Amino acid sequence: xxxxxxxxxxxxxxxFVAALLAAKGYTVALTRGGTPGTDLLVANRSxxxxxxxxxxxxxxxxxxxxxxxxxxxxxxxxxWGCDQIDNxxxxxxxxxxxxxxxxxxxxxxxxxPSSTVASQVRYEKENKWSRSFFEIREGEVQKYREERGLxxxxxxxxxx
Numbered sequence: 001x002x003x004x005x006x007x008x009x010x011x012x013x014x015x016f017v018a019a020l021l022a023a024k025g026y027t028v029a030l031t032r033g034g035t036p037g038t039d040l041l042v043a044n045r046s047x048x049x050x051x052x053x054x055x056x057x058x059x060x061x062x063x064x065x066x067x068x069x070x071x072x073x074x075x076x077x078x079x080w081g082c083d084q085i086d087n088x089x090x091x092x093x094x095x096x097x098x099x100x101x102x103x104x105x106x107x108x109x110x111x112x113p114s115s116t117v118a119s120q121v122r123y124e125k126e127n128k129w130s131r132s133f134f135e136i137r138e139g140e141v142q143k144y145r146e147e148r149g150l151x152x153x154x155x156x157x158x159x160x
Contacts, residue, residue, distance in 0.1 A: 009057050012057060016109070018030055024158060026042050037085075050089070051089045051151070055093045056078055056094050056095070057097060058095070062098065072137075073138060075135050076134050083121045086114055091113055091114060092111070092112045092134070095107055109145070111144060112134075112144050121134055
């Protein structure tokens with residue numbers, strides 16, 4: 001399968017998350033291109049509570065190890081400085097397209113608070129890599145997978 005340009009992959013993830021949250025009853029606005037750090041603004045219907053979401057999308061985020069299955073995880077590159085953002089109203093949505101739509105699997109979405117990303121981001125300066133990464137380990141998958149409860153904790157019910 002030919003790889004999508006990164007802008008198409010990013011747009012696919014942003015629109016997918018926007019549709020997912022809108023279908024659950026939240027008001028969702030996609031920000032204009034070039035808005036640093038925020039891809040989606042999400043509010044309850046009354047507009048009294050709002051969160052910002054940065055969407056990170058990968059065509060294939062899953063990393064599997066045949067010999068050491070305990071090392072299986074999902075991984076996304078993220079921009080430098082994510083360890084400095086710790087705000088209850090700032091979230092990340094990590095999307096794994098998993099070669100969809102060509103594959104049979106539906107994209108996976110993981111909602112993660114910025115405080116978690118800030119505390120767990122992995123920098124690779126010692127390896128002279130030019131990026132930082134966020135990983136979701138096998139045992140954390142259910143905690144973050146499309147977890148409406150995490151978003152509801154801040155926004156309340158969609159029509160609240």
